Amino acid sequence: MANLLSSQRLLIVWGALALLVGVFSAYDATRSRPTDGAVWLLGGDQIRIVDTEPGGAADRAGLEIGDIVEGIDRQAIRNPRHASQLLQSKSAGDRVPYLYRRDGEVRETTLTLDSTRMANVRTYIVYCLVGLIYFMAGTYIVVRRPGLTAARLFFVLCTMFLIYFFSVSERSIFYYWSDLFIRNMGTLASLMLPPLFFHFFAVFPQRRTWLESRPWLVPLLYALPVGFYLDFSWKQLFGSSAASINATQQMALGIYFTAGLASLVRTYAGSSDTDMRQRVKFLTLGTVFGTLPFLVFNIALGRFIGQSEWSLLGAVPMVLVPVSFGYSIARYRLMDIEVFIRRSLIYALLTGLTVGAYLVLVVLVGHTLLDVSGQNSQLVAIVATLLIAAAFAPARERIQGFLERRFFREKHDLQQALHDLARVLPHTLERDTLIHLVETRIHELLHPTNFLFLSADPDVLTFSSEEGELPLLHFSRMLRRRGSAATPEVIQSELLRLARRHEASRDEFRAEMRLFERRGTELIIPAFAGERLVGAIALGPKRSEVAYDGAEVDLLQIVAGQMGVQLENTRLYDAAVERKRLEEELGVARDIQQRLLPSDVPRIDGYELAAVNLPSAQVSGDYFDFVPFGECVGLVIADVSGKGLPASLLASNLQASIRALSSSQSNPGEVLRIVNDTLYASTDSTRFATAFLACLDRDTGRITYSNAGHNPPLLRRASGEVEWLDVGSTPLGAFPSMQYGEAVVELEPGDCLVLFTDGVTEAEDPNGEFFGEEGLESAIHAHSEDGAAAVLQGLRDAVDHHTGPVGAADDMTVIVVRMLDEKGASLAAARP
Amino acid sequence: MFQSIHRMSAVGAVCLTILGCSGWSKETREVTCASDEAYAAYREGLDQAYRFHPEEAFEALRRATELDPQFVMAQVRLAATARGLGRKDFADSVLAAAYQQREVASPVEALLVERTYALAQDDHERGMEIYHELVKLAPDNPWVLRLRAEEARRQQNFRQALVFYDRILETDPEAIEIHNLKGYMYLGLGDYEEAIRALQRYAYYAPDNANPHDSLGEAYLYEGKYELAMQEFVRALEIEPTFLWSATHLAQALGITGQFRRAEQTLDELRPVFEERDQLKWLHLEQLKLAYLAEDWPRTIAIAEAQLPLPDQLPAMDTEWGVWVHYARTMGYLEMGQLEEAQAALAKLTTFLDSFQKKTAIYGAFDSIFEINRAALRSRFARKRGNPSEGIDDLRKAIAASKMSPHELASFRHELAEALLATNRPAEAAEVAEELLEKIPTAPRMNLLAAKAYHEMGQREPALEHLRTYLEVMRFADEGNPRVAEATKLLQQMVPRS
Incomplete structure (x- = not known):
């Protein structure tokens, strides 16, 4: 077995043998051969009757079980085979004398042979x-x-x-x-x-x-x-x-x-x-x-x-x-067997059967009606038949429709699948849900052994594996060129042809194909959105081991097309949602940032202060602040890493910390140290801030400062000398337990201190050239005699001039502090 | 490797099956023959011969010899068939041809041809020599078995003959004439049931021939189933109206049951046939038996006297006729009280028996037949002379020593019982009667004698039973039958009218 x-x-x-046996049995059953209605054994050397057919020839002639037949047709029987040969030479209906022995007695009887032909043909x-x-x-x-x-x-x-x-x-x-x-x-x-x-x-x-x-x-x-x-x-x-x-x-x-x-x-x-x-x-x-x-x-x-x-x-x-x-x-x-019946054949059979049954029914009913009504007229018969035919026609159509739905299940299913997807897909805006929906439907319809959706980002498909995300450059190119479903073998041959033309390494192609081979991919269907390749479906063989036929490939291509369009829609939708989210976030961040900034510049006798924050398209973490710092005026300028709301929030947190500490601390360095530790403990390593904290003694003009990784502010002396205030340490939150040194500078009348963020010096011109410190210096020098506001404006104009119509990419925050000339006499008096 | 073994096994099995079937289906031949068609014709000839279709047998066998001119066994059978059809010259020439080319056949077939040829030349001695050679050479050859059975039969060794016949049937079930021979063997043994079975088979295989029915009738006759016997004899005569054996047997059956007029009529109707075939002596013999059975002594004597003188050299097959002529004549005279004539007839009978006994001395087995006949005669004579006890012992001994079948011994037992009854020894008479009636329950004369014996012994019931049996068998007897009258009277005595 x-x-x-x-x-x-x-x-x-x-199977062939079994069918042969069956056909032979049926043929033999119809053969008419003579039989005596007695059952005897072929083994042995005599014919002992072991059974008789009730009503059969032997039974009718009086033969019984146990009788030993010695002669048939006046011939001595050599053995049972001889007896069968003798009977085979007779015909049904022949009268044949039998000699038999029973209980020692020899007797003679005459049998009228029956036929072996099947009696009950209908049952058979x-x-x-x-x-x-x-x-x-x-x-x-x-x-x-x-x-x-x-x-x-x-x-x-x-x-x-x-x-x-x-x-x-x-x-x-x-x-x-x-x-x-x-x-x-x-x-x-x-x-x-x-x-x-x-x-x-x-x-x-x-x-x-x-x-x-x-x-x-x-x-x-x-x-x-x-x-x-x-x-x-x-x-x-x-x-x-x-x-x-x-x-x-x-x-x-x-x-x-x-x-x-x-x-x-x-x-x-x-x-x-x-x-x-x-x-x-x-x-x-x-x-x-x-x-x-x-x-x-x-x-x-x-x-x-x-x-x-x-x-x-x-x-x-x-x-x-x-x-x-x-x-x-x-x-x-x-x-997992598909019922696959050719439409033409099923049409022929079903139509023939249905029409045949329909006609028979019509005729039967017609005849019955005529018989019942007793009508003999031919005209009446024709009219009645037509009426009955018309009455049964809808039933026939319904029956045929039912059968078609059942037997054409495959095609029906395919159509239904398209219909379902067309109905559902447009409403599916989540990418994963979309892919899952398509995957589920394809599994239900075609039962592939595996299903893989390859994303394209963009136009280049990515194969996710244990090694990571592998871009399929060549494969994607070929798929874009081909534009339709193909088996890996077809794609491979086209890829290799391409490799020969472009003299590219075949190994790269093969490496890409091996990825599919390992998965057992049998069919790849690209998903396009317009001209863009947005993805591809890779299917393994069907569980039924039957190849994907034309209708199925067409379906898959349609589905992939729908999917491609919808994927693009989801992408756009996601982008729109993201944009909106970003906008919202930007709004919030901008709002926070605006709140961080002082509404007004403090007025300090003997000094001119000007400050500005020029936001870019994306909200950054720049801020400036004036805080009471002991007896001093604290000048703060900071730049928090990142963009958007997180940066704004961090800036807000930084401002609050500095403000809180400046009320209790008098040393900028100490403040920065504490803020550094706090920031480091509360944020991840990607979050940090550069800051410059200065304490301006309004009476003496002494500035004690500490710089935490920030752009060193520029101090232009009235003489035109420039100092950069860079004493300090690392940015806040980057490293723990840092000490921030302090330095002191004393302002003289006419000195101009400019605090700025990197948005100023890193403003790019159309050629990508930075404004840089040189530009800053130039701008400050150009307005050395002007007041703080003029200096600020001049700096802004210089940057605008530098960047051109594009504008600065980053926020620009600037504080200008200028000691007035008339302040000098009082300072001389105040200083020891 | 396993696939190869499977394939080879399958091929081997197919080959063996083909070979086996071809071997199985191939018919084995018991004779030397070069042609399948000749062999088929030979078998057909044998079959026709077994079924007593001599003309058809002749044609088939002649066709066999034409198809194979060296088919010696077919030639031998053809000669025998031709001889049976009276074509003696043709038979002699065919036999001579077979004899000339006997060397082409097998050694056994050559000897068979030689023996047949010797017997045709009346060289019985040579025939016997060849017989013994054949028995040594091929004791189980079907033809040799037939010869051995024949010899055993001749020796009256019926059981041995049956053994040989059964062996023939084992190898050749279609040798249907063996059933006829077996039947006669069983008859000789007094096993009437087996004889009837064998002859029933024979009648089945050759239904359109008179002989099987006649043989079956004989078996019924000897068993005492007289009506069945008569049916078979009538059937035989229907098949072949001039089948004289059936006519004579029918006459016997009719005579036994007291229907003498019908018996005579049956014989008379066939008188022209008897004459035509120059077999009037057999007609006379049956008439003699009927007269004897009817105890019509004058007629008995007349018929017997009419046969005389008998030829000096009687062929063996005419022995019975000769014996009956003398016997019936002797008994006739004796019963009529003409003792001198009876004595003279007895002397002639004795001379006849003696000379015939010498002739048949080679066979040996016939001695007891002669002895019992003599003993019966002596007993009858003694009884008629008023000395019934004389000869009883000799007759009893002769009966005991005889190997004859019950029906053959019936008349002798009857004579013994009569003698015993005449010597007032009814018990012994009844015993003798019962010995026969055990084998042939319906034997009418013995039933009557037994009834008389039991009546004399005062045993009413057995007497009545035997009387009823007798009257049942004799119910169609001719009117005025004295024995029937005697029985009726005796019955009336034993069963008084109420």
């Missing part, structure tokens, strides 16, 4: 139809799923049913070799059906663990029936007693059937997988209700009790088994 199941060629041969035709249905079902399934063990088992099971039903001709006369052969084959089928039945349902729909872990049980399953068959064959040919399947053997075979049914029912009842239950439900019902009547009427009543008149009641329901299989396949893709 293992060899038969594993070799496709053997299966084909077996039903049997044959059932057998054919089994054979067709089994053949269809094994052709669609040749690699599946269950399919092969089912095929062998169906061929045995074919043989069984075709050989059921109630023949008991076997002195013709054909009788011998057919009965032998019928017995083979009878004996092998039960273990096959059990074996099949032990591997389908679920493979039983007891079988998986003990494969040696499989040959054991068949050992007993094979032994029965060999015993039967021996007795049939050489035995001295009648060959038959005795009651004990019947019982053993019945156990197989029962076990098979139990296995199936258990699978159905015990399955927690709803999909599995749905698939197996009709199959289970069909098998149970198809097999039970057979067990009752044919086995129990027919063989055990000998009442065979109910055998048809047992045989006809058997057709439920293949029918339930067929339905489960068509409805639930049982065994």
